[in-house]
Amino acid sequence: MYHLLPSFKMVGIETENLAVNDGHLTPENVSLLRPSQPTLPLEQLRKRYEEDGYLFLKQVLPRQDVLAAREAYFSLLESTGVLKPGTAPVEGIFDPAKSHLDYPGIGAGHAGGNGRPGGDKAAAFVDLALEAHYQDWYAKKFCNHPALYDFIARFSDWGKDTLSLRRTLLRNNLPGSKPIGVHYDQIFLRHGDPTSITAWVPMGDIKLNGGGLIYLENGDTIGLEMEEAFYTKAKEAGLSDEEAKSAFNSNMMSTGLLSEHPSDFAREHGRRWLVSAYEAGDVVLHKPHMIHASTVNNDPDNIIRLATDLRFCDSSKPYDKRWMNFYTFGDGV
Template structure:
């Protein structure tokens, strides 16, 4: 049985305990030679780009998000929305993070008590300041187009995942993104974008060291199981998920998963403007937000594909359920 989550300032921890023996993500810069960045991406399964986006633009999106959420009482009174300071008089249970599981009776996180907060968190995905200004930011689109070589075929999928992480709430478990993009080639690029500064103990994303081959091996194992049941290709794509948890996760226990695979977790302190690009099978998770200043972690997953190749068109239309519960 998992121990209950607790708010422990300064502690770098995941669902099954404190993170120890961690290593740090390799930092890159968008001005480095493109071939160097591509090689690093292939070898590591990710590139951690410092300051790719203008800081002011990222902080504007953070302000707009929390100004929208302020009516729920999530923010400490007399603080600016852009700071995103959690209200110490409220319970974290009232403000569940999208994508962490724990759906209530209404099929959404937190149950009826959290309905307003969850509804607004979902609605934020469709506001112009996010869907147009942020998700289609020219600095990001232009870099992705050059980095991948897709140029004008670079397409951002409409389905994205704008996640908040209140201090002390459940973090995201172990997964890789191809889980959510099964009806397309495994060539998509995910841009994980922190919307604000995130301290080392503030609930940021962590990556399994050399985790891309582990994800590929998991996928191959799922394929073998599907083939053994004589399913069609389309049936098999959906049946892969039966090998995982209901949320599409490989595990809720990052420490145990890393031990089983004899690898370390890679961590980082993030700043507004940073972007991490990762491959579709790169394994990642997040830590518990133990920010000592009770700063709410906000970040988004944006996915890009080559429109000239087969891709998950359900994700493109935006008509599917947001990867949320």
């Protein structure tokens, strides 16, 4: 059974300019993410999350609240000249006269944690992109939006123990910039129980080729196996428990990622990438071992892709306390 989003009127998937770090994704290599209405019975939603490793919720956040946050973000960054002159901040249109290299995004995978990207020329942009994480409209309001928090509290059955982790990454992906490689989140959350929920929140509409997140079909089982193998290998190499927990230990890539090559990775594992366009208000929940990556932003209208990842956990269980601090460059997580 095929669930069609309004933007997919044609049969099959229009993959024009749908690309990852190592080339184009073709119709044979992709399938669509399955969308779910948040009003479906909880049991059904939980079953999908367990079976698929993700739950793609349509319109769980009020669209106008997401767009208000998008507007606040680009209004903050506007002084850097990133936006096309004469366009409204909420549109987030990159100035075609500029180079994306002068406006580097944060969190696309830097060795040993998330270091500060770019040189002197990028400093003002990078400073403001970081500053956005601490502003009330984001840290207080958006990250704690009751529509999402209440949904997660019910969905997880954690109720009042539902804790929203303070460390979040608010990521702008400019057209043509390098997207994050293949990973699962537990690698970065190893100081806590593997039960946290990531909510990937697009902050604006994202076209299919506009830089959205992609998930490996049935990737949760592969992630679980890989995590077990990493642990065994770390123990065999004589690493202590503490060292084995590091996302950047001697057995891992320096970025903590599994691969910088999503196409190769999917081929090696005989799986397809699940793709989608997203609308402001949509949220994808994913499991701690669910494998995902981002696509290259090839938006034909030069729209900057903005998204954040919010994480929730059960505060009655051990959780990763490193994630209770706001994100800073080189925080080693």
